[in-house]
Amino acid sequence: MTTPVTGPVLVLLDHAADGGLRQPVLELLTAARALGTVHGAWTADADGSDPDARTLELLGTYGVETVHRLDVGDADVRLTPVLAQGLTALVQSAGASVLLLTSSFENKEVAARVGLATGAGVVVDASAVEVADDRVVAAKTVFAGTWNTRCAVRTPLAVIALKAGSVQAEPAAERVTATVVAQAVTVDDGARRVRVTEHTERAASTRPDLAAAQVVVVGGRGTNGDFALLEELADVLGGAVGATRVATDEGWIGHDAQIGQTGVTVAPQLYIGAGVSGAVHHRGGMQSAGTIVAINNDPEAPIFEIADFGIVGDLFTVLPQATAELRRLKG
Amino acid sequence: MRIVVLVKHVPDIQSERALGPDGRVVRDGGDGTINELDENAVEAALLLVEQHGGEVVALTVGPADAVDAVRRALQLGADAGVHVLDDAIAGSDVFGTVAVLAAAVRRLGAETPVDLVVTGMAGLDGLTSLVPAALAAELDLPQLTLASELTVDATESGWTARVRRDLDHATEVLEATLPALVSVTDQANEPRYPNFKGIMAARKKPVEVLALADLGVGATTVGDAGARTEVVDAARRPTRENRILVTDDGDAGLRLAAYLVENKLV
Ligand SMILES: Cc1cc2nc3c(=O)[nH]c(=O)nc-3n(C[C@H](O)[C@H](O)[C@H](O)COP(=O)(O)OP(=O)(O)OC[C@H]3O[C@@H](n4cnc5c(N)ncnc54)[C@H](O)[C@@H]3O)c2cc1C
Numbered sequence: 001m002t003t004p005v006t007g008p009v010l011v012l013l014d015h016a017a018d019g020g021l022r023q024p025v026l027e028l029l030t031a032a033r034a035l036g037t038v039h040g041a042w043t044a045d046a047d048g049s050d051p052d053a054r055t056l057e058l059l060g061t062y063g064v065e066t067v068h069r070l071d072v073g074d075a076d077v078r079l080t081p082v083l084a085q086g087l088t089a090l091v092q093s094a095g096a097s098v099l100l101l102t103s104s105f106e107n108k109e110v111a112a113r114v115g116l117a118t119g120a121g122v123v124v125d126a127s128a129v130e131v132a133d134d135r136v137v138a139a140k141t142v143f144a145g146t147w148n149t150r151c152a153v154r155t156p157l158a159v160i161a162l163k164a165g166s167v168q169a170e171p172a173a174e175r176v177t178a179t180v181v182a183q184a185v186t187v188d189d190g191a192r193r194v195r196v197t198e199h200t201e202r203a204a205s206t207r208p209d210l211a212a213a214q215v216v217v218v219g220g221r222g223t224n225g226d227f228a229l230l231e232e233l234a235d236v237l238g239g240a241v242g243a244t245r246v247a248t249d250e251g252w253i254g255h256d257a258q259i260g261q262t263g264v265t266v267a268p269q270l271y272i273g274a275g276v277s278g279a280v281h282h283r284g285g286m287q288s289a290g291t292i293v294a295i296n297n298d299p300e301a302p303i304f305e306i307a308d309f310g311i312v313g314d315l316f317t318v319l320p321q322a323t324a325e326l327r328r329l330k331g
Numbered sequence: 332m333r334i335v336v337l338v339k340h341v342p343d344i345q346s347e348r349a350l351g352p353d354g355r356v357v358r359d360g361g362d363g364t365i366n367e368l369d370e371n372a373v374e375a376a377l378l379l380v381e382q383h384g385g386e387v388v389a390l391t392v393g394p395a396d397a398v399d400a401v402r403r404a405l406q407l408g409a410d411a412g413v414h415v416l417d418d419a420i421a422g423s424d425v426f427g428t429v430a431v432l433a434a435a436v437r438r439l440g441a442e443t444p445v446d447l448v449v450t451g452m453a454g455l456d457g458l459t460s461l462v463p464a465a466l467a468a469e470l471d472l473p474q475l476t477l478a479s480e481l482t483v484d485a486t487e488s489g490w491t492a493r494v495r496r497d498l499d500h501a502t503e504v505l506e507a508t509l510p511a512l513v514s515v516t517d518q519a520n521e522p523r524y525p526n527f528k529g530i531m532a533a534r535k536k537p538v539e540v541l542a543l544a545d546l547g548v549g550a551t552t553v554g555d556a557g558a559r560t561e562v563v564d565a566a567r568r569p570t571r572e573n574r575i576l577v578t579d580d581g582d583a584g585l586r587l588a589a590y591l592v593e594n595k596l597v
Contacts, residue, residue, distance in 0.1 A: 016500070076502075080464060081474065104499045105477055109464035116426065116468045121559030124459050137563065143348040150564040151354075193473040197493075198504035198525050211499065215596075237597060245517075255479075255518070261344075262368070262452065262517050264499075270596045280344050291596060292571070293587065299578070308571055309590050313579025321584025329592060 004036035005131055007097035010090060012110070013040045013059070013067070014102055018200055019052050021059075023212045024102040026169035028162055029062040031129055032100050033172060035136070040067040040178070041090050044075045056178050063172035071184045080106055081191035081264035084113030089185040091118060091157065095331065098136055100129070102160035103265075104211075111159045124161040127267065127288070136160065144261070144280055144296030145287025164212035165267050173263065202256060207240050210257060216268045218259060218286070222275015222296065222315055225252040229319045230274060236326045242266065244282050260285035274315040278303025295319065332483070332488065332509075333443055335436055337364040337375040337450040337462070338404050340397035354562025355422055365400040368451030370407075370522035371515045376449045377408045377519065379483055383490075385446070386410040388439060392420060392431045398538060405533035406525035412538035413439065419543055422555035425461040431553060432462070433469040434546035446490060448512040452477055463514035473507035478516035483509070531571035 009032040014022040025302065032038045040059055042051055050069055059067060070077070070086045072293035077083055087110060091099055099114060101107040108124045115122035126138035136158035139150050153160075210216065217234040219227055220243070227241065234241045240260040243252065259266055261284040276282065278294070279300055286292070289305060294307035295315045304310040311318055342348045342356060345362045349357045376387045389404035391397045392415040401412035404459075415435050420427070439445055448470070453460040467474035475481075477493035485491075490509040495502065496516075543550060551557055573589070577583055591597045 049362065079505075080476075084464075084468075091406070105460060106498055108460050109474075109476060112425065112461040112463075112465040113468045115559070116429070116465045117462075119559070122461065123560055124423065124461065141568065142350070144344070146348070146568055147350055148564075148566050148568050149354065149562050151560050152563045153560050155364075155559045190471055190473075192477065193507050195506045196503055196572065197506050198495075198500045198502070200498055202502070206409070256499065270591070284344075288568075291594065293590075295583075296586075304576060306571065308574055309587065310574070310576040311579055311581045311583045311587060312576065317581075318579055318584045321582075322587040323584075325585050325588035326591070326597060329588060330597070 003134065005097035007095040008037045008039040009035045009043055009098040009100060010094055010096040010097070012087065012101040012107065013051070014043045014107070015042070016204070018050065021055060022102065023209050024164035026062055027167040028102060029064060029165065030169050031162060031167045032098070033063045035098055035131055038064050039094055039096065040064045041087060042067050042069050043083065044069050044071045050180050056180070057176040061171045061175045063176060064178045065176050067178050067180045068183045069180050070189050071182060073184070074199040075187040076196055077190055078196060078221065079194055080109040081113060081194070082187050084110045084117070085187050085191050086185045086272050088114050088117040093183065097157060099157070099159045101161045103163045105160055111161050112289070115159050118157055119155060120157035120159045121155045122159040123151050123153065125265065126160050126162050127166040129160050131163060140284045141288050144284035150197055161285045163265060163267060164209065165214065171311065202254070203312065206239070207234060210242055210259070211264050211266060213240035213266070214268050215270045216244040216259070216266050216272070216289070218244065218273045218276055219247055219253070220244040220248040220273065220276035221287060223252070225250060227253055228318070229285065231315070233272065233319055233323045236323055236330065237270070239268070239270070244276055273303055274319055276303055277301050278306065332379060334376040334385065334387045334444045334447045334449055335439055335445050336372050336387055336389050336404065336409065337432065337448070338369040338373065338389050338391050338400040339367060339368045339454050340364070340391060340400040341454055348487045350562070350565040353422070354565050356396050363396055363399065365403045366451055366454050368453060368517055369400065371517050371519050372449045372451045373404045373407050373409060374522040375481055375513070375515045375518045379447070382398060383483065390432065390435055391415070392428060392435070394421065401538055402533060403525070405536045406529045407523060408529060411536055413541060414538055415541050415546065417543045419550040419554045422558060423553045424558040424560055425459060425465060426559060427553035427557045428463045429462060429469050431543070431546065431548055432466055434548045435541065438546060446509045447483070447492070448472065450512070450514045452516045463512060467512040470512065473511045475505050475507055475511055476514040478513055478515045481513055481515060481519055487536070503507050508509060
């Protein structure tokens with residue numbers, strides 16, 4: 001049974017430079033509501049800006065009552081040590097019982113540092129979170145998606161990083177009005193010793209975020225660099241395009257598209273891999289997908305061991321045929 | 332330049348890995364290996380010392396066979412090894428491990444200052460990626476994590492380390508003056524293989540074995556007693572049922588489309 005935790009649940013409101021909330025934040029807010037009262041942590045940009053009216057309204061729709069606007073002065077909040085110090089102060093001033101973040105590489109570092117500073121138990125890459133027997137319990141899969149575990153936090157504060165796409169985002173039954181409270185935090189010199197000398201935001205794609213997409217179409221070495229075929233299928237399915245390390249190393253697609261143990265972890269409803277052998281490093285990032293489809297001309301390819309629907313065939317004939325048929329069926 | 336590189340002994344990623352009833356990784360000793368990503372860390376350290384001079388010390392925390400990871404680093408060219416071995420450490424969570432690692436780095440630094448701590452981006456067993464940032468915080472070192480490129484140059488303010496890194500939404504270049512902590516990805520370099528000379532030389536290299544008492548770390552901060560989380564359930568994921576494997580006879584694309592429609596995946 002789920003009983004709410006005592007203190008608020010503080011959710012890190014990751015947002016793009018233009019102030020738009022990142023997609024997985026709404027999932028975090030949905031998960032947070034089941035745990036207790038929801039507060040948000042908003043990092044002010046260099047100009048100290050608040051979330052805009054539209055974002056505030058959205059946050060209210062998702063049940064956020066209080067938004068703590070974190071102001072770190074002239075420190076660079078993009079640096080995880082800076083953000084971690086700010087969040088540590090917020091967690092303490094809000095008396096939070098849980099800190100929820102999206103499980104990105106940066107946020108995992110933040111989680112580690114907040115855990116160290118506050119003595120909190122930390123679980124990252126979680127796929128679900130609940131309160132059971134008065135403790136925060138997070139579910140996660142380990143060993144390349146071959147094991148399911150549940151992990152209980154023994155400390156009063158739990159820091160949980162949830163994987164994007166694990167929770168279905170749903171607005172609250174009743175909307176509230178989110179109020180912004182400014183929180184100035186002085187960051188110590190230690191957190192400022194790293195200088196950001198270059199920072200290039202990747203151009204936003206019209207496709208869904210890979211980490212949060214419900215459908216992911218993935219190309220490997222077998223595509224020979226022809227990602228247009230994959231993009232067409234992804235477009236019909238409203239999905240994202242991912243790749244193996246071989247494909248990113250070849251420069252066929254950006255490194256940020258790499259799925260696997262050293263790339264993005266995905267858990268979509270549907271994964272379609274074409275020309276992907278299913279090496280264990282890759283499987284680690286996709287094996288918990290709901291349905292796995294594999295197209296490979298080698299019947300011995302390891303990916304067939306985990307595929308729900310495997311096609312032994314040439315991707316250059318199978319993919320266009322599937323795409324055309326899906327287009328036809330959708331009318 | 333004195334570099335401490337962290338190496339971890341983990342179950343081979345290619346092998347069948349399992350959790351025991353206590354929620355801990357089953358370490359039957361048989362098919363353990365150095366965490367692959369730590370080979371990138373060792374390589375990064377070796378390259379820097381080849382360029383600027385100095386020494387590389389490989390550090391591991393773990394049970395008896397964990398020394399294999401240190402041995403591997405020595406074969407590749409590290410100069411010395413440290414193995415923190417203590418029964419009380421078993422079952423430690425990330426913070427227990429970090430307390431021990433930090434104490435070991437401090438001890439090394441007390442002998443001769445440590446300029447750089449290099450780690451892999453994650454352990455391929457637990458894969459949490461929490462150690463580098465937590466260790467940097469514990470040691471109060473600037474952190475340059477997830478480096479896909481790493482350079483260190485002599486500058487007016489001392490050594491300056493520079494890393495390029497790819498994040499989910501951006502690419503960054505970060506800089507800090509040493510001492511610092513760096514974690515590297517598998518993009519950072521191509522790890523070398525040990526050669527015969529390296530293997531022979533490694534036999535003569537010192538590996539210092541330390542216990543918690545040598546490091547002044549209390550037994551309550553480590554092990555299961557100090558762990559802030561506990562695994563309450565662990566089960567192998569059920570294998571997929573109703574699997575279909577077809578060989579393309581010219582209509583596999585159509586069958587795929589039908590399958591997706593039938594299973595409400597479009
Ligand atoms: C430390 C480390 C970390 C790594 N991390 C990752 C990671 O995060 N992600 C990752 O993906 N990899 C990672 N790798 C690499 C990984 O081990 C594999 O090398 C990689 O996943 C293989 O990619 P691939 O499947 O595209 O290529 P291959 O293994 O070469 O497979 C290509 C497949 O395409 C098939 N094929 C060829 N032509 C066709 C055709 N016309 N039609 C259909 N099928 C065809 C072939 O039969 C083959 O099975 C890592 C490796 C290391 C050492």
